[in-house]
Amino acid sequence: MANLTDTAILGTAPRERPPQGESNGFKLLKPYIGTPFNAVMTFACLWLIYRMVAGAWGWLVTRAIVEGGPQTCKAAAGAGACWPFLAAKLRFMVFGFYPYDEHWRPALAVLLFLGAMIVSMIPRFWSQRLLWLWLTVVVACGVLMYGGLFGLSVVNTTSWGGLPLSFMLSSVGLAFGFVLGVLLALARSSKLPAIQVIAVVFIEMVRGVPLVSILFMASVMLPLFMPDGVTIDKLLRAQVAIIIFAGAYIAETVRGGLQAVPKGQHEAAAALGLGYWLSMRKIVLPQALKIVIPPLVNIFIGFFQDTTLVTIIGLLDFLDTVRSAMRDPAWQGIAVLEGYVFAALVYAVFSYGMGSYSRFIERRLKTDHSHGRSG
Numbered sequence: 166m167a168n169l170t171d172t173a174i175l176g177t178a179p180r181e182r183p184p185q186g187e188s189n190g191f192k193l194l195k196p197y198i199g200t201p202f203n204a205v206m207t208f209a210c211l212w213l214i215y216r217m218v219a220g221a222w223g224w225l226v227t228r229a230i231v232e233g234g235p236q237t238c239k240a241a242a243g244a245g246a247c248w249p250f251l252a253a254k255l256r257f258m259v260f261g262f263y264p265y266d267e268h269w270r271p272a273l274a275v276l277l278f279l280g281a282m283i284v285s286m287i288p289r290f291w292s293q294r295l296l297w298l299w300l301t302v303v304v305a306c307g308v309l310m311y312g313g314l315f316g317l318s319v320v321n322t323t324s325w326g327g328l329p330l331s332f333m334l335s336s337v338g339l340a341f342g343f344v345l346g347v348l349l350a351l352a353r354s355s356k357l358p359a360i361q362v363i364a365v366v367f368i369e370m371v372r373g374v375p376l377v378s379i380l381f382m383a384s385v386m387l388p389l390f391m392p393d394g395v396t397i398d399k400l401l402r403a404q405v406a407i408i409i410f411a412g413a414y415i416a417e418t419v420r421g422g423l424q425a426v427p428k429g430q431h432e433a434a435a436a437l438g439l440g441y442w443l444s445m446r447k448i449v450l451p452q453a454l455k456i457v458i459p460p461l462v463n464i465f466i467g468f469f470q471d472t473t474l475v476t477i478i479g480l481l482d483f484l485d486t487v488r489s490a491m492r493d494p495a496w497q498g499i500a501v502l503e504g505y506v507f508a509a510l511v512y513a514v515f516s517y518g519m520g521s522y523s524r525f526i527e528r529r530l531k532t533d534h535s536h537g538r539s540g
Contacts, residue, residue, distance in 0.1 A: 223245065225506075228244045228245030229244075230245060230249065231249070232249065234253075235495050246502070250499065250500035250504070251503055254490035254504075257486060258483070258487045258508075259327045259328045261325065261330065261481045262326055262481065263324050263325060263326065264324070267320065270310065273309055274305070274309040274310055277302050277306055277309075278332055284298065285298075285299075288529065306333075322401075323399070325480075327486045328483045328511070330472075330483070331482045334404060334482070335472050338407035339411055339464075339465055339468055342410075342412040343412075343415055345409070346416040347415070349364050349367065349368055349413070349416035350423060353365055353416065354420060354423050364416075368417065371412075372413045379410050380403060380474060380475060382406075383403060399480065402478075403475050403478060407472070410468075415464060418457050418464060419454070422453030423449065425456050426452050431449065434449070458523055458530075466520065473485065484508050487505065488504070491504045
């Protein structure tokens with residue numbers, strides 16, 4: 166009785182003893198391995214992961230060939246990765262058929278583009294000056310890629326390809342597609358029947374067909390409707406098709422965000438005497454865009470990867486230049502996976518970067534919102 170009383174007074178419970186046959190070590194591991202069947206499945210998965218990592222490491226590093234040429238890789242076929250292939254074809258995979266001696270121009274254009282993107286990601290630089298920065302960068306990239314000014318030779322868009330082309334198609338397409346999508350979302354949510362019907366028909370028609378069909382129509386069918394002697398650049402046609410397709414999908418995402426904004430926000434804006442456009446720009450639209458950040462990022466990542474579809478209209482994007490390099494007779498049958506591994510790594514890095522930045526923006530907006538409420 167004394168022991169029980171002391172225990173009750175001290176507020177501690179007597180220590181439970183493990184059942185007979187069950188050691189303290191097993192008790193610590195039990196939450197991780199569960200039942201015997203789960204333990205077997207866990208160790209089997211760990212063994213498979215180990216085999217996959219060991220095999221990939223052996224192919225990429227241990228057994229890989231790092232020096233030599235096609236004959237060296239052919240003599241050691243099946244040993245490991247043939248990295249001399251990447252060393253020999255890297256510039257072609259990145260820049261495509263752009264003149265070899267002029268590769269510094271697309272390289273500088275890509276660096277300018279990435280630099281502007283990094284500056285735009287830093288919150289303290291968020292101001293109207295970013296618009297002028299991007300206008301300057303776009304003009305500079307256009308001059309560098311096409312030439313014709315400052316003594317630069319002219320390089321037609323038919324010679325553009327590789328990573329710069331993928332960057333341009335995705336970034337310009339998503340930038341203008343985002344603006345188009347917001348306007349379409351506002352039009353579909355409008356109380357004016359005519360504007361609403363036009364927006365609904367446009368969005369549903371574009372979303373009802375695959376991107377391949379729109380690219381094919383822009384490349385093949387659009388010139389049939391043009392007057393004789395009037396032609397539109399193939400790259401421009403592909404860019405417009407991507408903008409239209411991206412705008413339709415972004416419109417539905419933004420419309421979902423507009424519907425998620427409480428009606429009280431609209432009523433509060435009306436009570437303050439704000440008009441439609443001012444209330445949308447200052448109150449409703451910022452909240453709607455904050456809500457739809459995750460699905461918007463999914464659309465951005467998907468369209469960055471979908472630029473590979475422009476190969477059907479004769480444009481060589483980054484993935485197609487990789488395939489073309491692998492079709493070189495000197496390396497055919499030797500480098501089977503190396504090019505695809507390199508392409509997958511590039512796409513994975515940029516996709517992961519977009520996803521990480523979207524999570525950073527979500528956390529920042531959430532923190533700013535909570536600070537605003539507490540203040």
